[in-house]
Amino acid sequence: RFGAQGPRELPAEALVRWALSARLCTLLGLLRLASMASAIQALARSHSGRRLRAVGLLCLVAYLALGMLGGNASAFVAPPSASAAQRRATVSRAVDASHQEAADAVSAAAREKDYLETLRRASLDACIVADEDRPEDVVKCSELSYELAEAEQLMLKRKDSIAYLDSDSY
Numbered sequence: 001r002f003g004a005q006g007p008r009e010l011p012a013e014a015l016v017r018w019a020l021s022a023r024l025c026t027l028l029g030l031l032r033l034a035s036m037a038s039a040i041q042a043l044a045r046s047h048s049g050r051r052l053r054a055v056g057l058l059c060l061v062a063y064l065a066l067g068m069l070g071g072n073a074s075a076f077v078a079p080p081s082a083s084a085a086q087r088r089a090t091v092s093r094a095v096d097a098s099h100q101e102a103a104d105a106v107s108a109a110a111r112e113k114d115y116l117e118t119l120r121r122a123s124l125d126a127c128i129v130a131d132e133d134r135p136e137d138v139v140k141c142s143e144l145s146y147e148l149a150e151a152e153q154l155m156l157k158r159k160d161s162i163a164y165l166d167s168d169s170y
Helices: 006-020 024-030 033-045 050-075 084-129 135-166
Strands: none
Touching: 084 135
């Protein structure tokens, strides 16, 4: 492998293979301009001739062109899929939806309390008016009392389940 030119032929041959690979421009894009200049000088001094110099100059031109377009980092990084404004809008919508859910839960609890209070008053009024002589009033009192008891049990069950989830004393 060393041939007539001595041991310098192997590195030049390896450099040519490396220069022709698809990763060259990416790797050269990560280097600074000073290291690019030294790489070009090394290519020019090697015994492989015009081909290596042409590849080196082509890479230098590509590096400089990409550097002028948007800097070293942005030339090799894919642009983000969404702009910052779009991300902020998405987060804002999610926060608004969360706030709406919380407001709905609070209003549902308020409606449930109002319903229980209305049911208590109606049950109390029906039971005060109820008389043995009017069986329909007694039936209405008992129905409202049962409905009130079920609603209170359901509310306490919901309240206890939330308290159980929030409790850290198991």
